[in-house]
Amino acid sequence: MALPRAGGAHLLVLRNIWVHKGGSPWTMALFSIFEPILYLLAIGVGIGALVGDVPGIDVPYATFIAPALLATAVMNSALEETTQTAYAKLTFDRFYHALVVTPMTVTGLVTGEIAWGMLRGLITGLGFLTAVTAFGLVTSPWILLALPGSLLIAYTFGAAGFLVAGYVRSWDDFQYTQLVMLPMFLFATTFYPVTIYPEPFQLIVKALPLYHAIELIRQPALGQLEPTLLANAAYLLLLGTTCLLLARRRWQHLLSA
Template sequence: MATLLARVVPLPMHGGARLLVERNLMVYRHDWLVLVSGFFEPLFYLFSIGVGIAHLVRPFEVGGRLVDYAAFIAPAMLAASAMNGAIIDTTYNLFFKLKYAKLYDAVLATPMRPFDVAVGEVAWALVRGTMYAAAFVVAMTTLGLVASWWALLALPAAVLVAFAFAAAGMAGTTYMRSWQDFEFVSLVVLPMFLLSATFFPITAYPDFAQVLVRLTPLYHGVALVRGLTLGTVSWPLLISVAYLAAMGGLGLWIAARRIDRVLLR
């Protein structure tokens, strides 16, 4: 069924990369519970923080309009869940395939190229992330946390966030030597999750801290998704789109070159 789905739904990628996506679908056919569980983590965050704590926080102004805390936090949770899902799939899971399962040694013995491997694994992270993001957008809409028709673009925006972090995560994983190196992943991801204007407006920071926060990729993901769901659309969102697209493209290029060097040296 998984293979049939991948063949019926056209995937805009090279044949080798598409086969790698099909392979991942076939694996999760037997571990579907692990796949489905990813739907619930961001929803738990939304209910516990965005809905529970929201009753203790007064509405505040964002983009010239008053916004409830739940409506403020929900798009940030969407962007953060896209980041977390992409990072997990292209770091921990990929490291096991690369160093222990030796999957790519077998893959590259076929006509597939290192670039196919990079595109295929990033594409699988996007397939998985798109399913989670779609479910989250439906939950936001059901709870009345969507304030604009611009929210129709929130799903592709979340996919762009996932693309940026999936490609960067895969590139970084090719430099990992052991599981201990993944402490650096947590060292980077956790502060971004907490401090990228996720739980409170960036204006709450001192001026020098605002400059640093604006340089982080998750801030641009949060700003993009939040601007679309709240309807506060302006030209700076295009900067966020360009930032995330450039990050994803650069990460994909580095990942392909590193896989070539690590496995074919």
């Protein structure tokens, strides 16, 4: 299915950059990576001192979880822009209603907000990568693939978040998203390899979007470029594009009602 023309998407991105011009990109990155850095210090460094190297992978524990926390930080950064912030623009500011009476199309609106979430995710990924480099946790030059990987992760979760935001009825509904996000964060191999699970449960874990996001960052970070990396990228691209198309349909209905 061909994507409709994204009329005006770049203007919405420029508008969001203008609104945030008071804070530098590094300030935005600092707020986005604060929580995962705490996890890295408390669990990766603290518990990592007790764990030592990860069995079967032979890398220090902090080095193992750092890429996963980077992927998680990018995910959360994109989701923040396309869920709660988007819902506020819809209900309180009625910003989106004002946009659709201009030449900007709904496709442009959806694409622009997702693109803005991608930019936020890239800034977060760059900020976290700078932090782990300063901590001495970079072991392979292939870690630079984390930057395009961050864009893809932000695209997927940004599109999924904007789709979810189109169905939110009140602020209370965001509590339900945590029922999905928190278990996924805990079980999608953030803190240990997938091989620790029984075989049937591994299949469930490998179906989680965050698992593929983590693998997309972790493999290059550890210098392990395997063919499965393409499968991880394809999964995220397909999921993101599907969510984008569904989000466009949902927001077309919302803004024409």
